[in-house]
Amino acid sequence: MRQTPIPDIRMLKVIPLVALLAVAAADTDKVERAMFGGSPSRNMASDEKDLPNKWDPDTGVNIKWKVALGSQSYAGPVIAGGKVFVGTNNEGLRNPKLAGDRGVLMAFRESDGKFLWQAAHPKLAAGRVHDWPLQGVCSTPYVEGDRLYYISNRCEVVCLDTEGFLDGENDGPFKDETETSKIDADVVWKLDMIAELDVFPHNLAASSPLAVADLLFTLTSNGVDEDHVTIPSPFAPSFLAVNKKTGKVAWEDGSPADRILHGQWSNPAYGIIQGKAQVIFPGGDGWLYSFEPETGKLIWKFDCNPKDSVWILGGRGTRNNLIAAPVIYDDKVYIGVGQDPEHGEGIGHLWVIDGTLEGDVTERAVIWHFGDADFNRTISTVAIQDGLLYVADLSGFLYCLDAKTGKHHWTYDTFAAVWGSALVADGKIYLGDEDGDIAVLRAGKKKELIHEVNMGASVYTTPVAKNGVLYIVSRTTLFAIAEK
Numbered sequence: 001m002r003q004t005p006i007p008d009i010r011m012l013k014v015i016p017l018v019a020l021l022a023v024a025a026a027d028t029d030k031v032e033r034a035m036f037g038g039s040p041s042r043n044m045a046s047d048e049k050d051l052p053n054k055w056d057p058d059t060g061v062n063i064k065w066k067v068a069l070g071s072q073s074y075a076g077p078v079i080a081g082g083k084v085f086v087g088t089n090n091e092g093l094r095n096p097k098l099a100g101d102r103g104v105l106m107a108f109r110e111s112d113g114k115f116l117w118q119a120a121h122p123k124l125a126a127g128r129v130h131d132w133p134l135q136g137v138c139s140t141p142y143v144e145g146d147r148l149y150y151i152s153n154r155c156e157v158v159c160l161d162t163e164g165f166l167d168g169e170n171d172g173p174f175k176d177e178t179e180t181s182k183i184d185a186d187v188v189w190k191l192d193m194i195a196e197l198d199v200f201p202h203n204l205a206a207s208s209p210l211a212v213a214d215l216l217f218t219l220t221s222n223g224v225d226e227d228h229v230t231i232p233s234p235f236a237p238s239f240l241a242v243n244k245k246t247g248k249v250a251w252e253d254g255s256p257a258d259r260i261l262h263g264q265w266s267n268p269a270y271g272i273i274q275g276k277a278q279v280i281f282p283g284g285d286g287w288l289y290s291f292e293p294e295t296g297k298l299i300w301k302f303d304c305n306p307k308d309s310v311w312i313l314g315g316r317g318t319r320n321n322l323i324a325a326p327v328i329y330d331d332k333v334y335i336g337v338g339q340d341p342e343h344g345e346g347i348g349h350l351w352v353i354d355g356t357l358e359g360d361v362t363e364r365a366v367i368w369h370f371g372d373a374d375f376n377r378t379i380s381t382v383a384i385q386d387g388l389l390y391v392a393d394l395s396g397f398l399y400c401l402d403a404k405t406g407k408h409h410w411t412y413d414t415f416a417a418v419w420g421s422a423l424v425a426d427g428k429i430y431l432g433d434e435d436g437d438i439a440v441l442r443a444g445k446k447k448e449l450i451h452e453v454n455m456g457a458s459v460y461t462t463p464v465a466k467n468g469v470l471y472i473v474s475r476t477t478l479f480a481i482a483e484k
Contacts, residue, residue, distance in 0.1 A: 034080035036140040036208040037381060038464075040270035041328040044383035044390075046425035048465035053428070053440060054451045055481045064469060064480040065113035068092045070104060072134050075150075075208075076420070076461035077471045077478060080143040081162055083116065084108045084471065086478055087150070089136030094118055095183060103137040103153030105185070107164060110467075113480060117164030119185035121152045129226040130155065130194075130201050138206040138265075142216070147188065149216055149244065155193045155205040157218060157242055161186040173246075189247035193220050193240075197252070200225070200233040202263035208325075212270050212293050216244040217279050222254075223263035228313050234258040239268070239281040239289070241296060251296035253281065253289070260284035261311050262321055262340060271328030273355040280333060282322035288335060290355065302353050303362045304337050315343025323379040324421075329403070331355055332367060334384070338377035338394055341419060345395050348377040352406065368406035375399070381462075383424040385443065390429055392418040398431055400445065410447035414439060420462040432459025436474060455479065 037044055055062035075087030090102035094115060103121040108114060124131035131153050141150035148160045161171045165186050170177065174187045193199040202223025209218035222236045237252035238260070256264070266282035270293065279293040286309075290299040309319035320337035327334040333353040339346065349371035357365050376393040383390045389403040396414040401407060416435035423430045428450065429441040436455045442448035457475040464471045470481040 031145045032080050032143070034078040034143040035210050036076060036078070036142075036267055037269075037325060037327075040210050040212065042267065042269040042325045042381055043327045043329055044381050044421045044423050044462060045385040046423065046465045048425045048468065050468045050483065051426040051428065051465055051470050052481050052483045054453070056453060057455055057479065062481055062484055064482045066477055066479045067108055067113045067115065069106065069473070069476055069478055070136055071476060072136055073473050073475055074135070074138040074206075074419075074460050075140045075473075077464050077473055078141055078143055079110055079464065079466040079471065081146070082110045083162060084110055084113075084478065084480075085141050085143065085148060086473055087137030087139060087141070089134050090120060091134070092476075095120065095179070095181075098179065101133060103131075103135070105137045105141065105150060105160075107162070108478065113478070115183070117166060117183045117185055119152075119158070119160060119187075120179075121154050121156075124154055128203065130203070132203045135204055138204055140208040142209045142211060144211055144244075147244070149209050149211065151205045151207050151209065151218060151221070152190075153204060155199055155201045155221060157191040157193065157209070157216070157240070157247065159188040159190065159244070159247060161188055191242060191247045191249070197240075197249070198233050198236045200231075200236065204265070206265040208267040210268060210270060211244050212277070212279070214244055215250055215293060216242045217268045217270070217293070218242070219264045219266060219268065219281070221264050223260055223284065228262070231258050231260050234260075238264055238284055241279075241293070253291065253296055255281075255287070255289055255301075256283045256285040261286060261319065266322050267325040269326045269328050269333075271355075273328065273331045278328070278355065280326045280328065282324075282326055282335065284321070286319060286322060286337065288322065288326060288333065288353070290333075300355075300358050300361045300365070302351070302365055304335060304349065304351055306349070315339050315346060318347060320346070320348065320377060325381040327382050327384065328355065329384050334382045334389065336375070336378040336380065336382070336391060336393070338379045341379065341394060341417065346377045347372060348375045348393055350375055350378070350382075350391060370399070370401060370406050370408070374408070379419060380421040383422050383429075385424045388443070388445065390422045390424055390443075392422055392431060394418060396433060398422060398429070398439070398441070400447070409445045412439065412441060412447055412449070419460040423463045423465065425465045430463040430470065432461065432463065432472065432474075434458045434460070438463070438472060
């Protein structure tokens, strides 16, 4: 069994804090970036304007274009460089030479939805314990300039050229692609976390990475065995900082160790809190960890479950996982707790944590808390805009709360499970559910439903807005929606 010691930070080639601060500032350079949540803070709010109030997939009203994906799609779209990137499975076969069950990342042209290229990863031989059938690529990619980063179904950190092989070039250092036609992906580098780091992904590797300066941050998805009893690789890292140019590990952390409850499928967040850069890791033990991005030194940690909570297999207990991404806003960290949707409903908690403290802050960092009988398990990330917070729970309720105080303004019932997150933009809230409905509500302290429409298949992702267009991924289809 590989044992990974805590890295000696004196031996690391650290990045000066001033560089991190520069990257976090509002686009001082001209490199375009796109990621889950739109920014490193992961706040599901957008400044986009002129977004549609209504549309109809059946009649085509306000549908700019739509394209078929696979049969299961969980990775939300990102839009950058005139392209739309989305994860799915291989049931919407694009290359007959690459048939069978695979994890697929597709690239489409932003203007008209034309298919450009794809990466198609074979399933892992171990099967569902590592790589659940038909689930495809569930990692929403991070794009920076002409580079795209994501976690494949094979538990690899992958860096691709956003042009694929359309540009006729094979970017390196990786040069061993077997498929190099114009519809294939050009791999720049990849890090196999199973082979190189002894990671044991439970069911699927699914984290959505982000980058700050030269470091790419991601969870590894290290988890329990198929019987949900033991942790096969307790010394494997749960959180990584990888050099985004080379794919080499800069530092790693395995804090949950043998306390991992289930799997680790959440996403990291990054922000500057009172002048201090922090990268936030939602651990598989239900704790939230904050690190210095350039060194991996722990700043603070917080237990996101009550003291008397108990973990019981199958979701019968009261201790929950962290599947939603943390959001950094106004020197605070917002996160809800939940479990694998297969575990069913249960009591959840939404925590608002003071991010300015140090050490174990469990007993002193809570600014406000929403939960117990008022809130259910959630895997959704919060959206904050104009002093209001919007968050959905797995039971299908959307809540509007005061971001500073937690005051409850209203609740909207979708009458279906919600896996994705609410997007707030252009004075509206967009939320999809498992029945395939998208609800459009007026943003504000008063509840007002503007429109509800069915997309023809379950919506497990979060809507995304870019250049006046709303993008929605249903289980089978990618839609671009705009006012005509």
